Amino acid sequence: MTDAIIVSHLKKSFDSLVAVNDVSFSVKQGTCFGLLGPNGAGKTTTLEMIEGLLKPDHGEINYPHKPDHLNTQEFIGIQFQNTALQDHITVYESLSMFADLYSNREHMDSLITLCALQDYLQQNTQKLSGGQRQRLLLALALIHNPQVIYLDEPTTGLDPQSRRNFWELVKKIKSQGKTLLLTTHYMDEAQILCDEIAIMDRGTIIAQGAPTQLLKQHFSSNLIRLPSTFLDKLQTSFKDRIDQSQDYIELASENVELDIQALLRLNIPLQDLYIHKPNLEDLFISLTGHQLRG
């Protein structure tokens, strides 16, 4: 697989605030890459520089497969975090208007089906639900058949079912061989959709790779979660394996059976105990010492 997007040494400051500090990564063709991080990490600033909407102080973006006859804006499609849709027009009129901008109505029918908009074509765009609106915005981003698509926090504010529907849509677009780059602060979204991720915190990338590979690299054990009221009891036997950066305790466990027996010997009740495999959220906390959402 060859690179579809190459981002090199991006930097951006706003007065004294360094929002993005030397960010580099590349995205393989036909894959989905996720930029993850908490609010203010620098995801949107990075994305806006890549999209050509914000001038970097330093660094560059290259598209090795962009044909010479296309300019960058014709080669990429962008779904913004907040797009203002024109008042008093229908979904169909909105799609037609965007298609006419590119003198290209060729993809409208297939996009309507892909984005499941067929039942809402005559609906006023202001009356769409959150999920329907996001699907319309994605269809508008795809109207000129771009090969690289940028999605800025596409499922923020959606209900769980709409988020899942949107994920299915993203998977279908990827299966067409297109390259996607999305920002999100939902770790489950990244784990499900992304072939590779970069976790950002305070303007820099603190970890990068395939989600499963990153988890393997950083965790060799399961985690046993317990209420923090048991901290004193756990200190003696498990001192080196407990983490209390939350309002609960996480115990790293290589052998869950043995650890449960030890907890029972300490008279710790099991009903409040939760055993789980570490996920990207745990990785973020272990890398930064703070939670993803404040």
Ligand SMILES: Nc1ncnc2c1ncn2[C@@H]1O[C@H](COP(=O)(O)OP(=O)(O)OP(=O)(O)O)[C@@H](O)[C@H]1O
């Ligand atoms: N135009 C601007 N002027 C001044 N500061 C800005 C500007 N845009 C972003 N920032 C600051 O830069 C930092 C990074 O912001 P950015 O929006 O890139 O973060 P983010 O990771 O996308 O966060 P969110 O998840 O909330 O969108 C923040 O501290 C933000 O306040």
